[in-house]
Amino acid sequence: MKPRVFKDAIYEQIARIGKSLGSGPRLEILDLLCQGPRTVEVLAGQMGQSVANTSRHLQVLRGARLVEAEREGVYVRYRLADSEVCAFFLTLRKLAESxxxxxxxxxxxxxEARNTMEPVDRDLLVExxxxxxxxxxxxxPAEEYLAGHIPGAVSIPLEQLEERLAxxxxxxxxxxxxxxxxxVMALDATDTLQSNGFEATRFEEGIADWRARGLHVAVGSEG
Amino acid sequence: MKPRVFKDAIYEQIARIGKSLGSGPRLEILDLLCQGPRTVEVLAGQMGQSVANTSRHLQVLRGARLVEAEREGVYVRYRLADSEVCAFFLTLRKLAESxxxxxxxxxxxxxEARNTMEPVDRDLLVExxxxxxxxxxxxxPAEEYLAGHIPGAVSIPLEQLEERLAxxxxxxxxxxxxxxxxxVMALDATDTLQSNGFEATRFEEGIADWRARGLHVAVGSEG
DNA sequence: TGCATATTCAAATATTAGCTTGAATATGTG
DNA sequence: CACATATTCAAGCTAATATTTGAATATGCA
Structure with a gap:
């Protein structure tokens, strides 16, 4: 095998992963799967996409070995193939942000359209x-809290917030x-809390960012 | 702006970077630019591609803000937009490898086709x-050595190796x-060295990997 | 100013990808 | 075994991308 052929083959392999990252819907799927495994139907619902189309995107991601599928009865549950994939997605997101x-x-x-002001000092808030x-x-949603949450956090899914303010x-x-x-769920939550007289701030990082910072993640009903 | 529109817009932005990573030639360009800045002509030559096509790929990468161009007289010199881009490329490469x-x-x-055996313990070799x-x-090539090299390394470009064995x-x-x-340059070099009676090993990491390990990089004719 | 060279642009073609629709497959249940 | 449901597949259309070729642009130098 000539060096040129070898190199082309290697870069083409890396490009398989690149190609799979070249679509907005697929990146949203990865982001959602960072929260935990999901069935095709649930993913499609959360993204506002057709099931068939979501299934297609999932197979592209599976072809790039970024996600894995597992049959569970009548459902097929997709998950990230490795925690490294989640870390990589965060790196990509951060690169895009910078x-x-x-x-x-x-x-x-x-x-601004929501009249929301973001807190500036992220690290201070983390502390x-x-x-x-x-x-x-x-x-x-409760199942995502159970799959992993910030230690000490209270779980009240957004839909139940108004009735559980007490x-x-x-x-x-x-x-x-x-x-x-x-x-946007935490944004909606702080709006609700503030208009009910609570002192509320939004923390814009998710559990994956928390983990990437090397901080402990609680699972199940733990603390 | 509705949350759905907002999310779609954000993920589409991240996908701009993803799309730019979905082509073998472009990944090779990034890999080469990790070694240091280059003109379009040099890049095209090193990749065995036409200048026009290379220029086009460079503009895709520039559109994704991963590279920057700077006119130097009659040449245009391209470089990575930030050292973060090099680190990201290494992360992507590592993800693909794993x-x-x-x-x-x-x-x-x-x-195997070259009858080459790779050393197994990478960290030991680093040490x-x-x-x-x-x-x-x-x-x-000498200019890449000058742009950054492993401290203490001797520079002998592959083409000059046979005549400078002494x-x-x-x-x-x-x-x-x-x-x-x-x-493949280091592979060719170890072949040449071994057939001339030297005890030679290949170190498969490059200067970017060395830097990513947090180790010191020498520049110019330093050490 | 005009020529030589490096780079980019524009047009054209072939390939590939995205999304929708409707059908096919596979699993669990009565 | 047949039915209901979840998922995947296939076809078809549209849109985007890779590559080549030839022309256009911009810079340095005589």
Whole structure:
């Protein structure tokens, strides 16, 4: 085998992964799978896409060996092939945030339209969350909380928030988080909390970012 | 702006980077630019591609903000937009190596056809190189050596190796390296050295991997 | 100013990918 | 065994991409 053929073959292999990352819907799938395994139907529902199309994207990702499928009765459950894939997705997202001005522009535009101000000092917020100086609120669906959450966080899925406000302290700051910077659940939650007189802040990182920071992740009903 | 529109826009932005990584030639360009800046003509020559096509690929990468161009007289010199891009490329390469069996298969097939046996313990070799227990030989073109090399390494470009054998010690192990695992220059060098009676090993990592390990990189004619 | 060279652009073609629709497959249940 | 449901497959259309070729642009130098 000639060196040229060898190199072309190797780079073409790496490009298999690149190609699979070249589609918005597929990146959203990866982001969702970072929260935990999901069936095709659930993914399609969360993305607002047809099941057939979602299935197709999943197979492209499977072809690039980034996700794996497992039959569970009548359902097929997809998961990331390795935790390395989640870490890689975060690296890619971070690269996009630092290299593409548009990401920041779009985010600012979105937040301004909601009259939302983002907290600036991310690390300081991490420290307050980590040290338990605030009440941490996880507003994702219960199963995602069970699959992994910030230690000490309280689970109240967004849909139940209004009817369970009594469970939250009114004399202590509440920090709400969800799936990550481009998930809007925690934004909705802080809006609801603030209009009910609570002192609430949004924490824009998700559990995957938390793990990537090397911090402990609680599972099940643990702390 | 609706959350769905916002999310789609964000993921589409990240996909810009993904798309740019979905082509073998473009990944080779990134790999080469990790060694240092280059003009379009040089890149095209090193890849065996037409200048026009190389230029086109470079603009795709520039559109994804991964590379930057700078006019230098009659030439245009391209470089990585940030050292973060090089680190990211290495992460992607590593992901491909660990997730895609084919990468290993192709490499093994290529090496077996050359009757080459790769050293197994990479970290041990790094340690021997780092501690100066061996003579380290950089066989890349001189300008790449000047742009950054392993501290203590001797520079003898591959084309000059046969006529400069006398500069190398015959009583001490020589470890040759080049641009990285998919560059064949160090393989050719160890072949030449071994058939001339030297004790030679190939170090398959490049200067970018060395830097990513957090080790010091010498520049210019330093050490 | 005009020529030589490096790079980019534009047009054209072939290939590949995305999405939709409707059918096919596979599993669990009555 | 037949039915219901979840998932995948196949066909077809549209859109995007890779590559080549030839022309256009921009810079340095005489």
């Amino acid at each position: 290299r593409l001005l548009e990401v920041d522009e779009i985010t600012r535009e979105f937040l 307050r969350v980590r040290s338990g100086k605030v009440t941490v609120l996880d507003v994702r 469970e939250l302290p009114s004399d202590r700051e509440i920090v709400a988080y969800c799936r990550g910077p481009y998930c | 997730r895609l069996l084919e990468v290993d298969e192709i490499t093994r097939e290529f090496l 021997r190189v780092r501690s100066g227990k061996v003579t380290v030989l950089d066989v890349r 500069e190398l010690p015959s009583d001490r192990e020589i470890v040759a390296y080049c641009r990285g695992p998919y560059c």
